[in-house]
Amino acid sequence: MESSAKILGIETSCDETAGAVVENGTAILSSVVASQLATHGKYGGVVPELASREHLRAIVPVVRHALEQSRTHLQDLAAIAVTEGPGLVGSLLVGITYAKSLCFASNLPLIAINHIEGHIHAVVLEAGPKLEYPALALIASGGHTHLFEVREGFSYRLLGKTRDDAAGEAYDKVAKLLGFGYPGGPIIDQLAPHGDPHGVRFTLAHMKGNTLDFSFSGLKTAVLRWVQQHDLTAEIESRRRSQGASVEELLALTPQPTLDLLASFQHTVIEELLRRVAISIEEIGARSLIISGGVASNAGLRAAARSARLSCPVYFPTPALSTDNAAMIAAAAFPKLRAGNFADFSLRAQANLALA
Ligand code: KG4
Ligand code: ZN
Numbered sequence: 001m002e003s004s005a006k007i008l009g010i011e012t013s014c015d016e017t018a019g020a021v022v023e024n025g026t027a028i029l030s031s032v033v034a035s036q037l038a039t040h041g042k043y044g045g046v047v048p049e050l051a052s053r054e055h056l057r058a059i060v061p062v063v064r065h066a067l068e069q070s071r072t073h074l075q076d077l078a079a080i081a082v083t084e085g086p087g088l089v090g091s092l093l094v095g096i097t098y099a100k101s102l103c104f105a106s107n108l109p110l111i112a113i114n115h116i117e118g119h120i121h122a123v124v125l126e127a128g129p130k131l132e133y134p135a136l137a138l139i140a141s142g143g144h145t146h147l148f149e150v151r152e153g154f155s156y157r158l159l160g161k162t163r164d165d166a167a168g169e170a171y172d173k174v175a176k177l178l179g180f181g182y183p184g185g186p187i188i189d190q191l192a193p194h195g196d197p198h199g200v201r202f203t204l205a206h207m208k209g210n211t212l213d214f215s216f217s218g219l220k221t222a223v224l225r226w227v228q229q230h231d232l233t234a235e236i237e238s239r240r241r242s243q244g245a246s247v248e249e250l251l252a253l254t255p256q257p258t259l260d261l262l263a264s265f266q267h268t269v270i271e272e273l274l275r276r277v278a279i280s281i282e283e284i285g286a287r288s289l290i291i292s293g294g295v296a297s298n299a300g301l302r303a304a305a306r307s308a309r310l311s312c313p314v315y316f317p318t319p320a321l322s323t324d325n326a327a328m329i330a331a332a333a334f335p336k337l338r339a340g341n342f343a344d345f346s347l348r349a350q351a352n353l354a355l356a
Pocket of ligand 2 (some may be wrong): 324
């Protein structure tokens with residue numbers, strides 16, 4: 001048996017600067033995430049130029065902190081893993097450049113990780129041997145809504161993806177439209193249980209053909225139409241003026257019909273996701289289901305997936321590993337370390353990198 005392998009993971013694909021040390025792909029020795037929420041919140045979304053600048057500011061202390069917390073020196077590491085894409089190119093570049101310079105200075109191998117594969121490994125890291133293959137992975141975040149078949153040894157086949165907005169993006173856009181803060185997912189998740197999920201009926205356009213693709217832009221437009229038909233100007237304004245308000249304060253500023261709208265929106269998103277999940281499980285004969293990405297922290301989705309009588313068990317990451325972090329990047333790098341699958345210094349940021 002080889003001695004333990006510690007990998008430093010670095011993640012800067014969007015608006016979190018993250019560093020983590022993971023041992024043998026399973027034990028998180030440290031996981032540090034510096035969120036840029038305070039910077040982007042007031043704009044209602046991520047501003048790419050500001051994101052790169054914040055990553056530049058945070059990357060050195062975040063990585064130092066991750067090493068210190070895990071009591072690890074660079075020379076104790078087996079490799080350094082970094083997110084190669086997909087993501088914002090200026091943000092990815094900060095992590096990649098820093099990872100390269102650390103590898104250059106310490107003579108460590110560099111491992112390139114696809115961010116989506118990282119989200120899958122957030123579950124592999126925790127559920128490990130319980131997972132049976134082939135598995136179905138639903139990755140739902142602010143940037144992606146993808147269904148993959150995951151085979152033994154971590155090879156992937158794309159089964160379906162969103163044709164327009166990602167599920168998290170739909171949450172963020174609906175929240176912004178209604179005067180709630182950013183990101184919208186956690187806010188709507190907390191308010192939805194106070195509304196009637198059947199209060200507003202959304203009829204979604206059927207996509208042509210036998211497809212496992214998703215579409216959320218129609219739902220977003222349906223919400224917009226509902227808002228235009230009901231005069232919500234005053235309540236939206238009052239919420240806009242109360243950015244950073246607690247859930248209780250937001251509840252007080254949100255009349256019942258709007259709570260019903262939020263509950264119905266969330267119900268429809270979950271139904272759309274789980275309908276295609278159920279079909280995919282049968283299609284590939286999946287023996288486990290992995291749900292990961294920011295939207296996987298949604299309490300409604302977790303409850304619905306657990307009670308959906310799917311034909312295989314479902315695994316979610318703990319909430320801290322659902323949203324962007326570097327532990328999942330270090331964990332995804334472990335099989336690549338074993339396989340000697342290293343990157344070199346020509347590694348470049350790939351904004352649209354596909355997993356399969
Ligand atoms: O994975 P992530 O941190 O970053 C990306 O790779 O995009 O996901 C962030 C997204 C945001 O759109 C956010 O609104 C959504 O995940 N999100 C949620 C919840 N928590 C975060 N969506 C629904 N319910 C939640 N509880
Ligand atoms: Zn992500």
